[in-house]
Amino acid sequence: MPGSPSPTERAIRPVYSVRRLPDEYVVWGISMCANPRNREIFRPRLPANRIFVMASAEIQPTSGSATDFGRFGLTKESLATAERSLLLTIDFEAFEPRLLDLWLAAMQRWAYHSAAGGWTFSIFIALEDVVRLRHERPAGYADFMEQVKTLHESGAKFYPHNHGFFDPITGLQAPYRPQRIQGYGKRASFFYDIVHRQGMDLQGWLFRLLEFYNSFLSEAGIEPPRSLTFRAGGWDHGATSEENRRYISAVSDAGFAYDTSATRGVFGTKSFHVGSPFGSNVFRLTSTLVEVAPCWALNCGAGLFSRSSLGSLRRVRSQPHVWGSRHRKGAFVTVLHFDHLFRPEDGQQDTESITPSTVVARVDRFFDLISWVNRAFRFESITFDELVIRE
Numbered sequence: 069m070p071g072s073p074s075p076t077e078r079a080i081r082p083v084y085s086v087r088r089l090p091d092e093y094v095v096w097g098i099s100m101c102a103n104p105r106n107r108e109i110f111r112p113r114l115p116a117n118r119i120f121v122m123a124s125a126e127i128q129p130t131s132g133s134a135t136d137f138g139r140f141g142l143t144k145e146s147l148a149t150a151e152r153s154l155l156l157t158i159d160f161e162a163f164e165p166r167l168l169d170l171w172l173a174a175m176q177r178w179a180y181h182s183a184a185g186g187w188t189f190s191i192f193i194a195l196e197d198v199v200r201l202r203h204e205r206p207a208g209y210a211d212f213m214e215q216v217k218t219l220h221e222s223g224a225k226f227y228p229h230n231h232g233f234f235d236p237i238t239g240l241q242a243p244y245r246p247q248r249i250q251g252y253g254k255r256a257s258f259f260y261d262i263v264h265r266q267g268m269d270l271q272g273w274l275f276r277l278l279e280f281y282n283s284f285l286s287e288a289g290i291e292p293p294r295s296l297t298f299r300a301g302g303w304d305h306g307a308t309s310e311e312n313r314r315y316i317s318a319v320s321d322a323g324f325a326y327d328t329s330a331t332r333g334v335f336g337t338k339s340f341h342v343g344s345p346f347g348s349n350v351f352r353l354t355s356t357l358v359e360v361a362p363c364w365a366l367n368c369g370a371g372l373f374s375r376s377s378l379g380s381l382r383r384v385r386s387q388p389h390v391w392g393s394r395h396r397k398g399a400f401v402t403v404l405h406f407d408h409l410f411r412p413e414d415g416q417q418d419t420e421s422i423t424p425s426t427v428v429a430r431v432d433r434f435f436d437l438i439s440w441v442n443r444a445f446r447f448e449s450i451t452f453d454e455l456v457i458r459e
């Protein structure tokens with residue numbers, strides 16, 4: 069209908085100014101930097117079915133973005149990468165044995181799209197959940213491992229992830245694990261559980277964890293990755309300077325090439341942030357360990373025009389190297405949580421009403437979303453195994 073806004077225009081109008089032209093959308097974004105020399109007007113033009121969202125209301129200074137590793141003086145030099153890369157990382161955890169059929173359907177569809185579109189994912193698999201699934205549903209575990217292999221064949225790489233000590237047979241963790249502990253400035257998860265709750269040696273635990281990881285890889289029949297990478301469960305790498313130092317040396321001595329867990333601030337307050345902006349998120353921690361911190365999070369269970377996806381797109385605005393120049397090299401580390409695919413959407417459904425076909429449709433929708441994002445920002449999808457660091 070002439071003159072009335074399309075659903076697309078209605079969806080983005082509250083945030084952006086849009087003009088509809090015969091065969092294209094033009095979306096204007098004006099950066100509103102305090103410094104007038106940085107004031108720019110962007111006028112990207114794309115075909116009608118590709119909507120380009122450019123919101124640069126405020127470019128945040130990066131000086132306040134130092135991670136705790138930096139703040140505690142535990143970082144060495146900042147590093148560059150050889151390419152402009154998109155590292156799509158997935159926290160693969162909380163797979164409830166009772167939801168296994170949904171997970172299998174999603175994994176299969178995910179592998180299909182990955183192979184078809186050349187998308188590669190770095191999957192951080194929670195080893196306690198692997199052990200729990202094997203114990204609770206041995207038959208389903210075989211199906212699960214088959215899909216792990218399918219994902220691997222589609223280009224994904226599996227890396228270890230963990231939220232703390234678990235029983236080696238049942239995979240069960242401590243029964244009472246509050247996330248907030250008075251006096252502890254991070255979410256009480258990986259570091260807190262091992263060091264404070266269990267009183268264990270962190271490096272010793274990492275070696276044990278690698279044994280579980282290696283048996284997972286061999287049971288799935290997949291080769292170990294070239295570049296061992298760690299992500300601490302709950303983004304918990306310790307709260308104090310001394311704890312952070314201990315975390316870094318344990319991860320480094322356990323043989324990891326990359327860590328991707330850095331945060332800053334106090335969990336549960338406004339000061340808490342995961343990662344660091346694209347362009348300043350890669351830095352050396354030890355002679356053999358490099359931090360490649362997350363830059364961005366996206367809800368893979370949500371549609372493009374959902375509140376959470378639009379919120380994520382708005383958050384890109386504080387990272388001008390993502391959208392300002394499509395030539396800036398670096399590692400744009402994006403965080404996804406696979407279990408978001410199985411959550412009720414906007415309070416409309418409970419988990420029981422989610423079927424394998426709902427999940428498959430959500431996976432299809434996610435790959436549409438990520439294709440769209442990548443057309444706008446022009447990255448190449450790689451895993452940590454293909455990442456090349458320039459000294």
Ligand SMILES: [Zn+2]
Binds near residue numbers: 159161194229231300
């Ligand atoms: Zn996790």
